[in-house]
Amino acid sequence: DAMVIQNPRYQVTQFGKPVTLSCSQTLNHNVMYWYQQKSSQAPKLLFHYYDKDFNNEADTPDNFQSRRPNTSFCFLDIRSPGLGDAAMYLCATSSHRELNQPQHFGDGTRLSIL
């Protein structure tokens, strides 16, 4: 009965080779978020979609892009992964963008760069 599903759980890619991470949700939530979490660090918001409206955080590198083709799916594209991009990537959803709405997280995708 997972509600926010991330695929794959583990992803290995080569330095500079584009990679796409996937997130889907069964909650019909309006908002979908992508976070990056490096070892022993706090999850850091990269961007979020409010419906089709894309909102990038100011310090998110250009190397990171996102697509939301429909309500259920959201993708994180890393155009040219560097060694510093190895991390856990978390997808989350919330019903509305109002700040008192809790976020529901997926299990994450652990990305390794060779």
Place this chain on the structure above:
Amino acid sequence: AQSVSQHNHHVILSEAASLELGCNYSYGGTVNLFWYVQYPGQHLQLLLKYFSGDPLVKGIKGFEAEFIKSKFSFNLRKPSVQWSDTAEYFCAVNAPGAGSYQLTFGKGTKLSVIP
């Protein structure tokens, strides 16, 4: 921008011991406060949240947290921990007045409960 500090990186307790995990935030305006828990191999789950009203908030599994505005703190407590509470705990804040929709997390505190 707001920030969140969690004082302890790793806490080790015996079963039945009392727990208090510290969380301090920096933002002078109105805040919403959250504690999330991540059990081994699982996703982040909401433990409890504070938006307004009674500053003592009760969450799932016997956890509670107290918002002390004057101290910019939102410490998590449990009177008697169990082995199943072994997990990583994250404090998080967002600030309606900051004009940002960002949920800012602390670095997390790993709790190990010894049977």
